[in-house]
Amino acid sequence: MSYITNITGFILQGSIITLKLYAVTIIFSIPLGVVCALGKISKSKGIKVLLELYTWIFRGTPLLLQLFFTYYGLPIFGIKLTQFQAASLTFIFNYGAYFTEIFRGGIESIDKGQYEAAKALGLNYRQTMMKIILPQALKRVLPPTSNEAITLIKDTALVAAIGMGDILRAAKEVLTRDFKITSFVVAGVIYLLLTSVVVIFFKKLEKKYSVYE
């Protein structure tokens, strides 16, 4: 038992990196997704093409490859990033691309009559988006956003590949030291707990927004 407590403490230290990366990614990629989604439905052809390219590349290549590129590739162009910076940047842009498509779909699913009613009442584009369209879209994108939020927790394990000490790497270190599988079980339980928190959070949110339907 004391063995488990010991290694759990060690692995939990790794979770600090995981949680930090998770928070940074969520905080920046969601607004990035909203802005890019609005850009994608805008009238500007240039912006649309640019964003199309963005989501095409980031959704079309492996996250691990993107991570390698940012950490090992960018220094060739004179951009040297720390592990955490490289990981954060990659995750923000990768998840931003998925959120862009999720939010675009959510916004486009709102009935055209809502825009017309808002326009007939004198609301301008910004007011229509902020007060009428986005609040309704938010509710519709909760389930897919929740999926992404769960996947992100597990994807953070990829940072072990550029040598960061996250949960998975800590567990692996214990394994190579002790030749016991216990550390992986502990890591699994920690991931499960983290994802459960996210699941419960989104369930609450969905409940809150279910009042009007």
Place this chain on the structure above:
Amino acid sequence: MDIRQENRVKGNQKASDADIHMIQVKHISKNFENLKVLKDISLEVKKGEVISIIGPSGSGKSTLLRCLNHLEKIDKGIIEIEGKPIVSYQNGKKINISESDIRTRCKKIGMVFQSFNLFPHKTVLENIIEAPMVVNKIEKEKAIKIAKSLLDKVGLSDKRDVYPTQISGGQKQRVAIARALAMNPDIMLFDEPTSALDPELVGEVLKVMKDLVKDEMTMIVVTHEMAFAKEVSDRVIFMNEGKIIEQAYPEKLFANPEHPRIKTFLEKMI
């Protein structure tokens, strides 16, 4: 005296201030791709006038109405609201009018849609106070006060805190009318306001609209409710294939239309 007779009396008075044109439409045309939906339409609406637009589906009635508050763009002609253009083509060239000018001029116009288009994420009261607060920057307390009196007017004071999904179609449309009135419009447009309703719910909406007629609101109503058009309109416009083929006093148009197309249409309606 029924509304129609009152209207006649009002109509005579209206003739005296005939120079006030709430809406003036000059030779407008509109195409969807290759389909000509509006062909050289001209129309004047005086203050306090109630106009019904009738005609077969696809005749361009709704499109005409939607052009009046800039929900649809025209390809030719001029539309003026209270003397100021919201869209204008001269010699085939579009005259530039700023978005904010268009919005300011269209703010005089309230619109009620066939499908209500209430904001589902807002309660009945919130639906009504949203635009006055966001667009006109009215304080919340004041907006609520206005909303309460409007809910009273449409007979829905007890529904102020429920969401649109929890009320019937007739109630939704009454809320939509109150929401439009909250912006204090000079003109109200109704785009088939009762077409999506169960027959038994039509009456409550028409009653609210009749109250507006009594308040001398300038109204343009696209409708299939012939009895209503006959009862409240100062003028009935018959549209067919993108053109106004006749406009007249309801008695004349319904009893003795000049155009044979109208006769066949009315026969089918009855």
